[in-house]
Ligand SMILES: NC(=O)C1=CN([C@@H]2O[C@H](COP(=O)(O)OP(=O)(O)OC[C@H]3O[C@@H](n4cnc5c(N)ncnc54)[C@H](OP(=O)(O)O)[C@@H]3O)[C@@H](O)[C@H]2O)[C@H](O)CC1
């Protein structure tokens with residue numbers, strides 16, 4: 194039986210509660226989950242890129258950015274041409290560690306103009322709307338670029354209405370569970386994946402939803 198994205202989709206509030214509970218009870222540091230998130234993201238990017246592709250990874254000053262920077266490191270290790278767009282100074286401990294590593298691995302701090310792949314790890318589930326000029330300008334450039342656009346967790350700017358500008362992702366790698374905000378995108382060409390971060394099945398059951406079929410596919414392709 195196919196996994197029911199809509200019936201199992203969570204509000205961001207419910208998702209964060211499940212996530213924080215697992216973090217607290219299982220001694221599961223965010224950094225470990227971030228490593229998994231970044232590897233899943235890097236795998237999708239590598240499938241879409243060629244060895245000569247230029248890959249621009251946009252990272253903000255939070256854990257969404259941290260996941261993007263893990264992907265930058267993994268892709269650089271595999272020999273891809275990785276560039277970083279860092280519109281806000283990275284100051285928080287975890288993303289800063291990941292930035293240092295990505296640079297040591299050879300990712301370049303340069304917001305190139307016409308990348309082949311443009312990755313949105315600017316903001317995830319803690320994004321505040323309206324986004325403001327800085328991020329809205331990036332969205333306008335990314336959406337008009339001739340690039341494959343990939344978002345980590347949630348496209349920056351996504352909201353329940355259609356009112357705010359959003360990163361127009363061709364592919365979304367959402368983390369751990371389906372999110373209600375993504376339901377309208379099921380009707381579009383956007384391809385959605387759900388990536389396993391290691392949260393046990395019991396935590397899904399406790400809040401009345403089913404875990405995506407991670408036992409078989411740790412990067413589950415929805416549509
Ligand atoms: N288990 C998991 O699901 C994991 C998820 N991961 C990823 O983490 C993000 C959520 O990370 P978080 O650090 O909470 O926040 P964001 O990355 O979404 O945002 C970072 C900060 O950006 C600031 N912010 C928010 N809105 C704006 C805006 N409009 N303009 C400028 N700045 C903005 C805000 O910081 P402040 O200090 O300004 O309050 C945000 O806190 C989740 O989406 C996943 O991708 C982990 O990688 C692994 C575990």
Ligand SMILES: [K+]
Pocket residue numbers: 257313314315316317344345346347348349
């Ligand atoms: K994002």
